[in-house]
Structure formats: C-alpha cells, structure tokens
Amino acid sequence: AQSxxxxxxxxxxxxxxxxxxxxxxxxxATPYLFWYxxxxxxxxxxxxxxxxxxxxxxxxxxFEAEFKRSQxxxxxxxxxxHWSDAAExxxxxxxxxxxxxxxxxxxxxxxxxx
Amino acid sequence: GAGxxxxxxxxxxxxxxxxxxxxxxxxxxxxxxWYRQSLGQGLEFLIYFQGNxxxxxxxxxxxxxxxxxxxxxxxxxxxxxxxxxDSAVYLxxxxxxxxxxxxxxxxxxxxxx
Numbered sequence: 732a733q734s735x736x737x738x739x740x741x742x743x744x745x746x747x748x749x750x751x752x753x754x755x756x757x758x759x760a761t762p763y764l765f766w767y768x769x770x771x772x773x774x775x776x777x778x779x780x781x782x783x784x785x786x787x788x789x790x791x792x793x794f795e796a797e798f799k800r801s802q803x804x805x806x807x808x809x810x811x812x813h814w815s816d817a818a819e820x821x822x823x824x825x826x827x828x829x830x831x832x833x834x835x836x837x838x839x840x841x842x843x844x845x
Numbered sequence: 846g847a848g849x850x851x852x853x854x855x856x857x858x859x860x861x862x863x864x865x866x867x868x869x870x871x872x873x874x875x876x877x878x879w880y881r882q883s884l885g886q887g888l889e890f891l892i893y894f895q896g897n898x899x900x901x902x903x904x905x906x907x908x909x910x911x912x913x914x915x916x917x918x919x920x921x922x923x924x925x926x927x928x929x930x931d932s933a934v935y936l937x938x939x940x941x942x943x944x945x946x947x948x949x950x951x952x953x954x955x956x957x958x
Contacts (some may be wrong), residue, residue: 767949774936775949782944783887821888832878832901833947835888 733758733824738835745844747813752807752839754822763825764805765833768794770818778820781805792816817843846870848937849950857956858927866922866953870939877920878940878947879904882931885931891935894920927957 734757744750754773756762763782767775778788786798805822819838825831850869858864870877881904890904905911907930914920923932932935933938934954938947 774951775938777948780946781946820897823888831906832890832893833880834890837887 733762733826733834735822735824735834735836737822737839738761739839740837741764741840741842743842744812747811750809750812750816750841752806752820752822752841754836755804756805756806756822756824758826758835760771760823760826761800761832763796763797765823765825766790766803766805766807767805767821767835768792768818769821769838775821778807812841812843814843814845816839848949851935851937851950851953852937854951854954855954856954857958859958860929861924863923863924864927864955866924866955868922868937869936869948870918870920871941871948872918874939874941874948875917876936876945877914877941878934879920879922880938881933882936882952885947886933888936890932891922901906918946927955929957931955932957 736755761831765780766778768778769775778794779788781788781798789795794809798805819840822836823833825833852867871882877894882888892912893901896917897914907924912922934952937950940947
C-alpha cells in the first residue's frame, strides 16, 4: 500500500528566508508525486507534480521539488518565502496509470514571520 | 464552468438527519473523486467514479455513505443518519488535462450537532 510521511507538522520561517518541506513516500514502483497547498477555508491547489523525466520539477509561485528515488523523498523548496506563502502544504502520491486515488501526508503548516 | 464547484459550501445538520453534498466537475473530465478532510484523520479517499461507474468505493467509512454520478457529470455524496464523527470537509476532485491531474473543488464543510 502507498503511504506518505510529512515529518514536520509545523514550520515557522522568516519572510525572505529559504524553505524546505520534507516528504517521504512508500510505493512499490515509480510513483506519481504531488504537492498541494491549502489556504484557510480554501480547497487544494496543485503546486507541482512529478510523473517522470527530470527529477527537479518547477511549479507555480516559485516552488520546486526534487524527486530522489534512493531516499524515497520529494521535498518541496522555495529560495525566498513571502508572507502570502503561509498555508498548509500536502504531499501526495498516486499510482501510475490514468486514474488513481491520491494518498496524502498529514500536512505541514507553514507560518511566515515578518 | 472553469473549475470544480461544490454545494453547499457549509452545511449544519442535526445528528440522525440525512445530507446530500453536490459536486460539479470540470466539463469533459470523466474521472471524479471524493475525499474527506477531518482533524483526526487528515485527507482520506472515499470513492472514485469513472463515468457513472464507481470502480473503487474502498474509502467509504460505513454503509451510511453512498454516492452516485449521473450523465458522467454531477455527483452527489449522501450521508444517512449523520453522526458527529461525520463532521469534516468533503472535497471533490475531477481528473483530466494532459497529465491527468486532479483539480479540487473548494469543499463542503459539514457540521453535525
């Protein structure tokens, strides 16, 4: 069965500082990997995805993530955080194929101090 | 429409009542998913539709939960005899596009008193 671990429940960073949110997954084959962001009272917005190919993927809002098969990781990074990035971030894994339910991590809440 | 819509946005009901939650997917998307987001359980899969069929219902927590999809479009999630533990945000996603991404609606916040 697939699973996702986000070890950090809550992270606080200063505006302008760099950010890395950790995600480890468990899946028997090459997975599809996703990062979603959820602002308070909002639905989930896709930040970026990895399906195949280049292991460093770029997303919206200046985010990027790197797929490391040897570490079963898909960490999210941003070089300089903005106050508007404060939200909850979810890593998710899906099986390869045309239709697949997503398994989510428990989320990391990001607080940005000014 | 341009995105996935869900109604109502908020629903407060009394324990034991039935509720219906609606999802309008992005036009042309054949796959539709329901998820539940609750404090104790995080984000969990409930059911998946391909067209009007539901090949995977494995996430439905009990037989009080059911869902249907008609015309390959709108889906309704029905919870019968609601319990307080059903309080959660119910999210719908439709799947499509070049990479078959899942696009989420804003959710329905259900509160069972």
